[in-house]
Amino acid sequence: MIEMLASGVGLHVQRLVPPPGVRPSGKTVVLLHGLIIDDLSSYYFTLANPLSAAGHDVIMYDLRGHGHSDRPPTGYSIEDSVTDLDELLTALSVEHPVHLVGNSYGGAIAMEMALKHPHRVADITLIEGLYADEGFGEEMAETLGILTKCVYEEKWRTWIAERGRKTVKMAHRGVSLIENTSIQQDLLTTIPHPSSTFQALQVPVLAIYGGESEILYRARKLESMVRNARLIILPGLDHRVLLNAGPYLCQVLLWWLKGRHGEPPLWIPPAIAFEPAPLSRALFPEM
């Protein structure tokens, strides 16, 4: 574990170097997690090991306010997230362009980083990734509002309590992040990029979305805007692609990082459909 300061905020960083006997690829992969109920452990137990075993230098960190990083009261705009990442790479002496992987909101950080600091980014992989287009801020703020509302609703309080300490703690920490910091306001006031900004993006983008995802429209929009985008849709999966398709994502990422020759590995949909994600919009038709 490394404690790093970015913009004066202590960030919990984990860096995995290739194991002894494995020739380093010379490539650095930075894994960016999602908002509120996510942290670097989503990657630690899925993609991080196989990527480092294949020779890549793997960096993952808890975003400010998340996991074991500091939680300052302010500084949660997407620009702040990009500044944190930029300063973190400087602190880790990473000067060559990195391969960014972003899950959900982590995707928005990756895209923003490529727009603000293109020399820092070799390519991007979005896993159910968001990006700061028109309506992004409102959508994020609304999602955070739904999460908070759920935690206070009797039905969901019982549901959370029944799932034990882990879920209760996660819910409380999430709500505390929303209520005690400027995150909701910071996201709401995101200045969106017009399509022309994304159209000018030179960095190659691999975009992986679940076929049943609520944000699948983003995949289509991205494909129409970004000239260097390659889209992979995984039938049978919702927003939880990282959770439910870890081994497949490893194969795809290794193919992508190795030069993406030929077709990407074949996705075999799950035999049994996954339950709808807890706290997903599918469970709140009235909202």
Add this chain to the structure above:
Amino acid sequence: MGQLSINNTLFTIVTKRGMLILKNEQYDASEEVILDYVKRHLGAVIGDPELLSTEITMETKFSSDLELESIEFVALASRLRTEFGDCVNFVEFLATKNVDDVVSLNVGDVVRYVSTCLQREKSMQGAMAHD
């Protein structure tokens, strides 16, 4: 022969062919001693008084008994690496495990893994000392 503490790690100083060698006493730690370290670090990671009052044994399961969050397991792994040195590499330990395996781990699995690492390191250092 004497003892020296560096970063809270106790070393025994031995001389061999006129050379000073630092022997890490932790390499000889029994599973019982390692369990004590794991308990102490678990306590620091969890920081929940209610949970800390439950008895932790080799059979205690991280997920179903302690409800340890994934990020807490990452923190525990980091602490044990700092405690025992880079030879205790949980990345290697987890490399062969999927998410389901990790969820079903118990305290004894981690204690035995640390013990294996220390034994391996001890035999490697022993081999070097005999060169």
